[in-house]
Amino acid sequence: MRWPRATAPAWPVHLGLLVLSVTVCTAYALAEPELRMVVFATATTVPVVTYLLALSSGHLSDRKPWLAAAAGLACLTLGTVLWPDWIPGHHLGRAEGSPTDIVMASAHLLFLVGVGNALRRHGHKDPGGLIDAALFGLCAAGPIWEWLIGPNLGPGATPLGETLLLADLLVLTGVLGCLIRIGVTAPQARAPLAYLMLAVILTLICHVTAVLTVNGSSVWTAQFMMLAYLTLAAGPVLPSAPMVTEPMAGRTTADHPPLGWLGAALCANPLLAAVQAMQADRPASVVLPVSTMLVVPVVVLRLRLLSSQRAAAERTLHHQAHHDELTGLYNRRHVVAKIDEAIRALDGGEHAEITLLLCDLDGFKPVNDQYGHQAGDVVLQAVAQRLTEAVGPQDAVGRLGGDEFVVLLRGPGAGPAAERITALIAEPIAVPGGTVRIGASIGTATAWPGDGADRESLIARADAAMYAVKARAAAPAPARV
Numbered sequence: 457m458r459w460p461r462a463t464a465p466a467w468p469v470h471l472g473l474l475v476l477s478v479t480v481c482t483a484y485a486l487a488e489p490e491l492r493m494v495v496f497a498t499a500t501t502v503p504v505v506t507y508l509l510a511l512s513s514g515h516l517s518d519r520k521p522w523l524a525a526a527a528g529l530a531c532l533t534l535g536t537v538l539w540p541d542w543i544p545g546h547h548l549g550r551a552e553g554s555p556t557d558i559v560m561a562s563a564h565l566l567f568l569v570g571v572g573n574a575l576r577r578h579g580h581k582d583p584g585g586l587i588d589a590a591l592f593g594l595c596a597a598g599p600i601w602e603w604l605i606g607p608n609l610g611p612g613a614t615p616l617g618e619t620l621l622l623a624d625l626l627v628l629t630g631v632l633g634c635l636i637r638i639g640v641t642a643p644q645a646r647a648p649l650a651y652l653m654l655a656v657i658l659t660l661i662c663h664v665t666a667v668l669t670v671n672g673s674s675v676w677t678a679q680f681m682m683l684a685y686l687t688l689a690a691g692p693v694l695p696s697a698p699m700v701t702e703p704m705a706g707r708t709t710a711d712h713p714p715l716g717w718l719g720a721a722l723c724a725n726p727l728l729a730a731v732q733a734m735q736a737d738r739p740a741s742v743v744l745p746v747s748t749m750l751v752v753p754v755v756v757l758r759l760r761l762l763s764s765q766r767a768a769a770e771r772t773l774h775h776q777a778h779h780d781e782l783t784g785l786y787n788r789r790h791v792v793a794k795i796d797e798a799i800r801a802l803d804g805g806e807h808a809e810i811t812l813l814l815c816d817l818d819g820f821k822p823v824n825d826q827y828g829h830q831a832g833d834v835v836l837q838a839v840a841q842r843l844t845e846a847v848g849p850q851d852a853v854g855r856l857g858g859d860e861f862v863v864l865l866r867g868p869g870a871g872p873a874a875e876r877i878t879a880l881i882a883e884p885i886a887v888p889g890g891t892v893r894i895g896a897s898i899g900t901a902t903a904w905p906g907d908g909a910d911r912e913s914l915i916a917r918a919d920a921a922m923y924a925v926k927a928r929a930a931a932p933a934p935a936r937v
Contacts, residue, residue: 466694466696469690470690472690473651473687473689477686477687480495480498480499481679481683484682489544492544493540495682496678496682497537499682500529500536500685502689503526503688504529504530504533506689506692506693507526507689507692508526511523515697515698516692516697517702521573521701522570522692523570524570527570528562528564528567528569529563529685529688531563532559532563534559535556535563538556539554543681544674544678546666546669546674548677549610549669549670550610550612550617551609551617551618551620551621551667552612553614553616553620554617557616557621560620560624561620561623564624564627564628567631582637582641584761584765585637585641586634586638587754587757587761589636590630590634591633591751591754592633593632593633594629594630594633594751595751597622597625597626600625600629600660601625604664604667604668608667608668608670609667610671625660628663629660632653632656632660635649635653638700639653642700644699645696645697645699645700647696648691648692648696648697648699649700651687651688651690651691651694652691654684655684655685655691656684658681658683658687659680662677662680662684777790778790780840780855782833782837783839783855785843785844785861786852786853786854786855787854788857790854791855791862791864792911794852794854795864795915798810798852798864799903799909799910799911801866802903803906808867808868808904808905809867809902809903809904810864810865810866810867810903811868811900811901811902811903812863812864812865812902812903812914812917812918813864813865813873813874813898813900814856814862814899814900814918815843815860815862815863815896815897815898815922816896816897816898816926817839817859817861817881817894817896818895818896819892819893819895823892823894827889827892828888830888831887831889831892834885834887835885835894836855838885839894839896840853840861842877843861843863843877843880845880846863846876846877846880847863850867851863863877877896878895878896878898881894881895882894897925897926899917899918899919899920899922899924900918901914901915901921
């Protein structure tokens with residue numbers, strides 16, 4: 457089976473969903489009670505079929521999240537088949553803790569596993585944003601419960617039923633927050649994400665409607681639930697569905713919510729607790745301790761992430777302050793500090809001698825002129841790597857700027873090191889567009905304990921020696937007699 461490409465139009469899916477939704481909801485409203493169960497069961501099988509078709513055709517490349525979601529949907533369908541009067545009998549809004557409630561909670565847990573699996577790739581790029589979104593979702597569950605669900609639960613509600621209903625609510629709001637965040641950072645997947653978000657919102661509305669109309673008609677509850685199933689079925693059918701699990705290359709550009717909004721969200725549950733304390737005629741709700749226990753670890757995770765990000769930023773800034781951006785060698789400021797440090801160690805008797813090598817590349821400008829500055833950058837990086845390989849771990853290599861490098865040797869061996877560096881630099885270097893060869897003029901200056909050398913004099917002697925080497929190389933050969 458061939459599936460439409462990602463560039464195919466999505467309007468056939470939108471139109472098909474609209475027609476199917478109107479048909480199913482109308483058929484349910486007009487059908488006899490016995491036939492309503494058939495209509496509802498048929499609607500629950502639609503997403504299972506579309507998920508399996510999309511998976512079997514290879515349309516969904518990342519199979520694990522969609523398989524987990526399909527398993528959750530199959531679990532819901534099984535519950536509908538085993539307990540067909542669950543919706544018509546208003547058991548959904550009673551929080552009875554029945555086997556059907558357990559099946560529904562398990563199904564939503566499987567769906568959460570699928571969403572979490574889909575989020576894992578986005579999490580590498582935007583972990584803080586997803587944690588913030590989950591926090592907003594979890595904090596939103598408190599007001600929904602306190603204002604719409606908790607006060608309207610009937611006397612038949614059991615602690616297990618309330619716990620399962622609350623768990624459903626927390627899972628759905630947390631998933632909704634994460635889906636919204638992905639929609640912000642993954643514009644190429646917004647169409648299927650919009651359907652997934654709409655399915656979650658419709659499920660939340662279904663929960664609230666079931667509680668508010670528990671003593672009335674169940675038609676609205678069933679219709680909202682069927683619409684949730686159908687919108688969920690449309691997600692994997694869209695041509696852009698694979699993009700849900702394939703984040704765009706590069707870093708996300710979405711901003712994090714201001715800390716004030718996060719603080720306001722975290723204050724939701726304590727504010728509800730204060731309201732409950734003032735309303736002495738109402739018993740304390742289970743939502744506050746449960747949701748708080750869920751929010752606290754998420755906040756701790758967010759703080760840990762911020763701490764690790766700050767430590768990584770500090771390490772990056774420290775490296776940038778001491779190293780050349782192009783070559784990774786010490787920059788001018790740091791290598792000068794290394795020279796001062798070596799001179800102090802020399803005067804203290806830690807070294808027998810130190811030697812400074814100033815290296816200026818020969819033939820570098822023609823590389824830039826002929827192959828471009830990108831090739832010049834490649835040459836500088838290759839030279840930096842060869843200089844590093846030519847010295848020992850106790851020595852230091854830096855870039856002064858342009859095509860000038862400096863090598864600080866602690867201990868004897870300046871002559872062999874200069875010859876080794878000259879030979880390494882002279883080896884061919886592959887650049888975009890060809891292969892080049894360059895040379896190097898190296899000037900050396902050595903200091904011994906007690907000779908009174910300082911950094912300026914050492915650099916000046918090495919610089920003079922380097923220009924002497926350049927002058928000898930540029931002098932014309934003697935005429936043959």
